[in-house]
Amino acid sequence: MIPKSHPRYESLMTREKIVEGVEKGITSIQGLIAQGRGEAFDYLLGEKTSKSALQAEKVSAAVLLLAKKPVISVNGNAAVLVPEELIRLSDIVNAPLEVNLFHRTQERVNKIIDHLRSLGAKRMYTKSDGLIPGLEHERAKVDIDGIFSADVVLVPLEDGDRCKALVDMGKKVIAIDLNPLSRTAQCAHVTIVDNITRAVPNVSRAAEELKNSNDNELQRLVNEFDNKKNLNGSIEEIIGHLTFIC
Numbered sequence: 597m598i599p600k601s602h603p604r605y606e607s608l609m610t611r612e613k614i615v616e617g618v619e620k621g622i623t624s625i626q627g628l629i630a631q632g633r634g635e636a637f638d639y640l641l642g643e644k645t646s647k648s649a650l651q652a653e654k655v656s657a658a659v660l661l662l663a664k665k666p667v668i669s670v671n672g673n674a675a676v677l678v679p680e681e682l683i684r685l686s687d688i689v690n691a692p693l694e695v696n697l698f699h700r701t702q703e704r705v706n707k708i709i710d711h712l713r714s715l716g717a718k719r720m721y722t723k724s725d726g727l728i729p730g731l732e733h734e735r736a737k738v739d740i741d742g743i744f745s746a747d748v749v750l751v752p753l754e755d756g757d758r759c760k761a762l763v764d765m766g767k768k769v770i771a772i773d774l775n776p777l778s779r780t781a782q783c784a785h786v787t788i789v790d791n792i793t794r795a796v797p798n799v800s801r802a803a804e805e806l807k808n809s810n811d812n813e814l815q816r817l818v819n820e821f822d823n824k825k826n827l828n829g830s831i832e833e834i835i836g837h838l839t840f841i842c
């Protein structure tokens with residue numbers, strides 16, 4: 597039991613969720629390594645949402661609201677860290693969820709679907725009748741009516757190869773990744789360099805604020821956004837934070 601008074605309570609509780617996810621067969625064992633990598637970058641960011649991340653979160657909300665067929669991809673880490681928050685975002689921006697795994701087993705896919713449904717997820721794509729071109733079989737499987745035909749895909753904690761394959765399919769890709777240097781971060785159209793635990797509620801908040809804006813206003817936000825510049829901003833914020841604490 598971790599006491600609430602522990603200075604690293606939030607971070608340790610997040611770690612516990614991932615461990616529980618592995619024990620329940622929802623999160624992959626590799627998810628533990630991904631979590632460790634994420635923690636290290638979050639530490640460098642001061643474990644808070646940076647200005648650049650907040651801007652990327654706002655633009656992501658605009659992209660999702662403008663989309664004709666948005667889909668939120670859910671993997672084994674996202675499913676245990678922010679299931680309710682993903683369901684809420686899905687409802688706000690009208691983007692169904694689709695379980696899409698890198699280390700794919702049908703058993704784990706089914707467990708995650710059941711887990712999300714038990715928490716109230718209604719609109720989900722659950723078939724695996726499509727393949728993302730250019731990837732090996734198992735990790736390429738998607739729903740033809742879901743990710744395969746989506747115009748916008750939100751991918752939290754995505755692998756670089758798959759992110760590129762989705763971009764190559766002509767989709768607009770929003771990534772959540774604490775590592776601004778990762779291939780995923782570099783190849784997505786909008787990269788949110790923030791912890792998924794903060795990023796998803798922030799995108800939902802922004803979507804609620806922007807919901808009554810007209811398409812021109814939303815499009816202006818998107819057009820003014822430059823992902824490379826925003827990533828550089830995240831890196832500068834990390835450097836600034838390190839300079840501040842050293």
Ligand code: PTJ
Binds near residue numbers: 626
């Ligand atoms: O459940 P599966 O089979 O789909 O597997 C999911 C993981 C995440 C294990 C898989 O996609 C994977 O191996 O991912 P990578 O290549 O390790 O990349 C994960 C990225 O997410 C890294 O750049 C991490 O820094 C970042 N990351 C980890 N935890 C978080 C995070 N980003 C945001 N929030 C986090 N909590």
